[in-house]
Amino acid sequence: MSLAYQIEDVRSSVGSPSISGLMDRLGVRMRYGRNEEIYAQDDEVEFLYRVVSGSVRTIRLTSDGRRQLGDFYYPGELFGLEPGPDHRFSAEALTDCVVQVLKRSAVRAFSGDAELDRAILAETHRELERTQTHLLLLGRKSAREKVAAFLMSLAGRGADTDVELPMGRQDMADYLGLTIETVSRTLTQLQDAAIVEFAATRRFQVKKWETLERLAE
Structure with a gap:
């Protein structure tokens, strides 16, 4: 079934689902082994990601080779949904895991840029809370x-x-x-x-x- 038919099916059956709902219907499940890279630092932001099982970590390597650990992500949590065009951190499978992957273009095709922008804003707010918690820690x-x-x-x-x-x-x-x-x-x-x-x-x-x-x- 083509993406266009899948999108029309979602429109007719569920109206205007959330990003999570859209990922459930259109997302592809990918399996990653422990320590396997999901995306690299400075890669173009092209997909949305959600942990289905296992866990994921985000890492940034500094210019002098030091490793900074961004955060850990667990089942049900979105990651990699950044406001900029490139990923500031790389993402790796912390354990064997299953990750749901959906192209941003699929979200745009279904509900337009406004829905994607709202999702990015909500995720940015959650990431800010994570960052504040990490700083307090x-x-x-x-x-x-x-x-x-x-x-x-x-x-x-x-x-x-x-x-x-x-x-x-x-x-x-x-x-x-x-x-x-x-x-x-x-x-x-x-x-x-x-x-x-x-x-x-x-x-x-x-x-x-x-x-x-x-x-x-």
Whole structure:
């Protein structure tokens, strides 16, 4: 079925869906292996992306070769929807993942530039909130406060007792502005204090919520 027929089908059946609704009907699901690049830094912004399963990280390499970690994205979250013509960060599969991909031209063909502009504005607002949260995290006084706040943000995403930690220690270190040795040492300290418990390298439980919350404040 051609894109034109798919668009007409969406028009007749659902009226004016959101970007997410349009992605559900027209988006293509792509599979990426762990650490595989989804798009590169400075690539032209051509597609919209949404995580279906797994997780994604965004990274920017500076002119002197340093790696800056932008953020992590989880199922249901859009990414790569930028206001400029080029991607400021690259995107990589943090774990094996499935990503829904839709061309911007498909959105324009269905609902025009206004809908796309609204989606970009909404996503820009969400990205600003992410950036503010990240800056607050980086502004914490101690490594323990930074790591505690980061673990709280992950634990707050779901109601499961066991919390998945999809990123490795180096990703955590880059995101928090710490060394990998400091991150590892701090996680060990939190576990030794029975605040959290790691059943595996990338799975933990919060044992003392109030204590972790106080550290994260």
